[in-house]
Amino acid sequence: xxxxxxxxxxxQRAVRRLIAARPVTWxxxxxxxxxxxxxxxxxxxxxxxxTLFTGLPLITLTTTGAKSGQPRRVPLVGIPDxxxxxxxxxxxxxxxxxxxxxxxxxxxxxxVTGRDVAxxxxxxxxxxxxxxxxxAWARAVALYPGYQxxxxxxGREIGVVVLxxxxxxxxxxxxxxxxxxxxxx
Numbered sequence: 001x002x003x004x005x006x007x008x009x010x011x012q013r014a015v016r017r018l019i020a021a022r023p024v025t026w027x028x029x030x031x032x033x034x035x036x037x038x039x040x041x042x043x044x045x046x047x048x049x050x051t052l053f054t055g056l057p058l059i060t061l062t063t064t065g066a067k068s069g070q071p072r073r074v075p076l077v078g079i080p081d082x083x084x085x086x087x088x089x090x091x092x093x094x095x096x097x098x099x100x101x102x103x104x105x106x107x108x109x110x111x112v113t114g115r116d117v118a119x120x121x122x123x124x125x126x127x128x129x130x131x132x133x134x135x136a137w138a139r140a141v142a143l144y145p146g147y148q149x150x151x152x153x154x155g156r157e158i159g160v161v162v163l164x165x166x167x168x169x170x171x172x173x174x175x176x177x178x179x180x181x182x183x184x185x
Contacts, residue, residue, distance in 0.1 A: 007055070033075065037075070054144075056144060057078055057114070058078065059112050060073055060112065061074050061076050061078070061087070062111045064109070064110075066102045072100065074098075078114060079139060084163060086139060087161040088147055091154070093152075095154060097159060104125040109125075110122075110163065124165070126162050127160070136160045
């Protein structure tokens with residue numbers, strides 16, 4: 001993963017404040033994935049409308065459908081944390097968790113592509129709890145304060161997920177296999 005630092009211009013800072021407002025959030029929750037999908041296709045996978053307008057670090061997360069077993073792609077804010085990525089399952093402050101969170105709970109092995117990711121990378125997703133969750137949440141809110149408004153509206157604890165990778169793909173596959181095997185006593 002290449003180095004990324006948050007340096008939004010004046011327009012991007014204004015857009016970040018605007019998109020946290022309830023009516024705008026309602027509209028974007030229903031339309032932004034289509035707009036971002038079109039921008040990704042038109043740019044050859046290099047950028048999204050969300051990245052252009054907000055300056056936030058967007059990635060494309062590919063999960064395996066919890067029920068279907070089919071690949072599911074979704075653009076998300078991927079907050080860099082060293083070699084890890086932090087994902088916030090805010091679903092724009094809606095009452096339900098996003099589908100991608102259900103997918104990674106069932107199948108934690110995911111892939112990521114994005115502007116700051118040199119090539120498709122394999123990760124293992126892990127939902128955070130306790131102090132680790134609190135630290136990641138604070139990092140996310142520092143990047144995008146709108147998450148606080150989403151949490152207030154959601155009426156649920158918003159999931160915080162970290163994506164981690166081993167030294168190579170075989171290490172990740174071993175981690176996934178170990179996580180899926182039942183404990184033997």
